[in-house]
Amino acid sequence: MNTKIWIVDKYVDNLENNPQVVEAARFLQENEVVALPTETVYGLGGNAESDEAVEKIFAAKGRPSDNPLIIHIADKNQINAFVTELPKKAEILMERFWPGPLTIIFKKKDGVLSEKATAGLDTVAVRMPDHPVAIALLKKCGLPIAAPSANSSGKPSPTNAQHVVEDLNGKIAGVLDGGPTGVGVESTVLDCTEEIPIILRPGGITKEQLETVIGEVHLDAALSDEASKPKAPGMKYQHYAPNAPLFLVNGSREFLRRLIEEKQNEGLRVGVLATEESVEYYHGDVTIACGKRSELESVATALYETLRNFNQEKVDIIFSEMFPNTGVGHAIMNRLQKAAGNKIIHE
Ligand code: AMP
Numbered sequence: 483m484n485t486k487i488w489i490v491d492k493y494v495d496n497l498e499n500n501p502q503v504v505e506a507a508r509f510l511q512e513n514e515v516v517a518l519p520t521e522t523v524y525g526l527g528g529n530a531e532s533d534e535a536v537e538k539i540f541a542a543k544g545r546p547s548d549n550p551l552i553i554h555i556a557d558k559n560q561i562n563a564f565v566t567e568l569p570k571k572a573e574i575l576m577e578r579f580w581p582g583p584l585t586i587i588f589k590k591k592d593g594v595l596s597e598k599a600t601a602g603l604d605t606v607a608v609r610m611p612d613h614p615v616a617i618a619l620l621k622k623c624g625l626p627i628a629a630p631s632a633n634s635s636g637k638p639s640p641t642n643a644q645h646v647v648e649d650l651n652g653k654i655a656g657v658l659d660g661g662p663t664g665v666g667v668e669s670t671v672l673d674c675t676e677e678i679p680i681i682l683r684p685g686g687i688t689k690e691q692l693e694t695v696i697g698e699v700h701l702d703a704a705l706s707d708e709a710s711k712p713k714a715p716g717m718k719y720q721h722y723a724p725n726a727p728l729f730l731v732n733g734s735r736e737f738l739r740r741l742i743e744e745k746q747n748e749g750l751r752v753g754v755l756a757t758e759e760s761v762e763y764y765h766g767d768v769t770i771a772c773g774k775r776s777e778l779e780s781v782a783t784a785l786y787e788t789l790r791n792f793n794q795e796k797v798d799i800i801f802s803e804m805f806p807n808t809g810v811g812h813a814i815m816n817r818l819q820k821a822a823g824n825k826i827i828h829e
Pocket residue numbers: 549550551552587600603605606607629630631668671682683713714715716717
């Protein structure tokens with residue numbers, strides 16, 4: 483398949499009638515799949531009402547079929563078609579954080595969405611992306627769009643259109659290139675089917691932000707305890723992994739320097755994920771400043787691109803600094819731990 487690349491300036495007016503957006507919307511209506519920019523990462527969109535389109539998403543990504551997709555909408559009223567109840571807390575959160583990186587899980591009305599999109603569950607995950615190109619596309623096609631991250635399953639999520647092309651060229655109908663994404667890590671997934679909502683996946687909206695608006699919020703036990711079964715089916719898979727083994731290092735800069743030297747003495751090409759504050763301390767073969775520790779949002783923005791860069795540099799092993807488990811640091815650590823398959827070296 484020839485994958486079309488449509489370059490779109492996200493700042494122009496009247497995006498809904500931009501010829502590239504119009505063509506991409508037509509592809510979606512014809513049950514083809516196209517990648518689109520959102521404020522978190524690039525998504526791979528398909529008509530959520532069509533088994534055919536949803537099957538194409540799973541096939542292109544190589545995604546396990548038991549891992550349900552997030553349904554993207556441009557207008558809050560769209561959810562009434564496929565959700566049975568709108569809990570008060572969810573309504574408050576939608577008002578405050580949509581459009582934005584918050585996915586809410588609702589009880590599902592049967593018979594509207596493809597069962598494959600929701601992996602046969604009786605709940606459905608929904609969000610409204612905060613990106614002008616995504617919103618224009620959703621409005622133009624008029625459909626609920628199922629969209630997981632537009633990477634090959636297991637790889638780091640794409641934060642620009644080039645990453646999508648690296649993984650999915652020839653496997654999808656097209657890519658709307660709206661420039662690099664901003665937040666850099668995926669949405670927070672919040673289960674609002676329980677009285678006290680539960681974070682199933684930490685992301686762009688922090689626990690602290692949610693609690694300011696609706697009071698107590700729980701964390702799925704699996705986020706802190708490896709033995710618990712995660713409530714989000716996708717959270718049990720290894721994800722985001724670079725090609726070389728990644729180790730998180732819990733210790734001083736001096737300790738990390740010694741680890742790097744040790745591996746270099748064994749003849750390995752060593753990658754180091756550092757920050758702007760620490761990059762000068764390390765002499766890895768490839769040392770990358772992944773944002774600024776003093777601004778964790780910048781670490782989230784740069785994270786996946788940094789992991790992909792280690793692949794291009796063909797390192798044999800990667801060491802990464804660790805980050806505080808609060809605010810957006812929670813999402814960063816969750817992704818790093820998954821990318822590392824939980825390999826942590828303690829000083
Ligand atoms: P991705 O599409 O790659 O951003 O991943 C979406 C995440 O949301 C995965 O971890 C899914 O397992 C999770 N998810 C989607 N729908 C549901 C649902 N109905 N219940 C629980 N988790 C869900």
